[in-house]
Amino acid sequence: MNDNNDILRVDGLKKTFLKDKAAVDGVSFAFSRGEFVGLLGPNGAGKTTTIKMLTGLIRPSSGAIYYFGSDFQKESQKTKALIGVVPQQNNLDRDLTAYENLYLHAILYGIPKAARKARIDELLDFSGLTDYRNRQVKSFSGGTMRRLVILRALLHEPKILFLDEPTVGLDPQIRRVIWDFIVKINRMKNTTILLTTHYIEEAERLCKRVLIINDGLIIVDGDPETLKDGIGRFVLEVHKDDGIEEEFFDNRSDALAALEKSTYPCKVRGVTLEDVFLRLTGRRINV
């Protein structure tokens, strides 16, 4: 059954590249309009494969994808107009200017000639890139290229924007600029966002809802605060000779009391989504 209030609904989506091991092993979820969702998981978990299926770059082995209740496999051409994609790698033409890159994309996405220039200039302004309009992309910093790729994905005014690891390889300071930009898109244009990341902080700071993926399976789905509440808000790290052990507590005073009693060097800190992942899988997201 499809609920038309869902912008996107996925049922038992699966992709098997090699014979026996599924890269995405049957995932199901639904998003409503304006949601800001993170798909968080370690390298190789199946994030990119999921995004590629959702955006029509690869075919699922099984399962179904519905946008606004209509079957993506059957109506992919029409549906692609609703989707914006920011791939993991910047795929700009470095010899062209920002404007020229955007203009080419506008042609590809069938934006009427009369509307192209105004749409591009409005978006350059929206993203603070007007000064870069007529400069060649090869002179841009990594962060500016990233903003341009995101802006480009907005040209045809998609209802849902997919961003695959949008801040990988960027300096922490630039990462914040990109975060602000993505939040602005979500708030001001009410664009539904799905971003993938293996950065805990990125998921915690940005996403109202996080799907944690591991080995092709979504192991948890919820808002970061509730997920953290589920295991206890404070961690006592006990630094033993053979590694760090973690104990979880609902409040700081209990954690500090345990610290007092311990004979090992200890530290009390707040719980993160990394701890949630560790509790569920026995390993860390970032190793």
Ligand SMILES: Nc1ncnc2c1ncn2[C@@H]1O[C@H](COP(=O)(O)OP(=O)(O)O)[C@@H](O)[C@H]1O
């Ligand atoms: N084209 C492909 N052919 C074979 N295996 C692939 C292909 N693409 C991805 N995989 C495998 O599928 C799994 C998930 O990959 P991917 O979706 O890229 O993970 P993530 O984006 O979370 O790092 C990995 O084990 C990866 O090696």
Ligand SMILES: [Mg+2]
């Ligand atoms: Mg990936």
